[in-house]
Amino acid sequence: xxxxxxxxxxxxxxxxxxxxxxxxxxxQPVYAxxxxxxxxxxxxxxxxxxxxMTATAICAASHVEKTKVSRAVTALEGQGLLQRxxxxxxxxxxxxxxxxxxxxxxxxxxxxxxxxDQALRDRLGGAAGPLEAALRRLIAGA
Numbered sequence: 001x002x003x004x005x006x007x008x009x010x011x012x013x014x015x016x017x018x019x020x021x022x023x024x025x026x027x028q029p030v031y032a033x034x035x036x037x038x039x040x041x042x043x044x045x046x047x048x049x050x051x052x053m054t055a056t057a058i059c060a061a062s063h064v065e066k067t068k069v070s071r072a073v074t075a076l077e078g079q080g081l082l083q084r085x086x087x088x089x090x091x092x093x094x095x096x097x098x099x100x101x102x103x104x105x106x107x108x109x110x111x112x113x114x115x116x117d118q119a120l121r122d123r124l125g126g127a128a129g130p131l132e133a134a135l136r137r138l139i140a141g142a
Contacts, residue, residue: 023120030112034105039064039072048106052097081105
């Protein structure tokens with residue numbers, strides 16, 4: 001049974017998801033040039049921004065499921081971009097941190113991310129500030 005009153009293209013959560021996907025796809029070639037997936041980029045970005053973290057903290061910060069983060073961590077470690085160490089507060093967890101190479105890659109990608117962000121803001125013009133404020137209100141109210 002369908003609902004003739006419901007239009008998916010007018011459903012705000014759907015539109016927000018579509019916009020997020022479209023803007024993410026625009027940045028994908030940049031981190032792919034470093035041999036990274038989207039999840040690997042998110043792990044790298046969180047570690048670059050916040051420093052040492054557990055995988056659980058990365059999951060919470062990036063809203064990515066544990067298995068995807070685990071695979072990304074393994075791949076980034078294999079590329080020499082991050083290292084693991086036992087968590088002194090929780091023997092079951094590991095603390096993840098970027099290596100010197102990982103920090104250099106993060107710095108380069110971070111610069112390109114800022115350029116991508118500026119290009120999006122330029123496309124939005126005067127709507128960028130109000131849109132950012134509205135998105136932050138949605139996030140805070142979630």
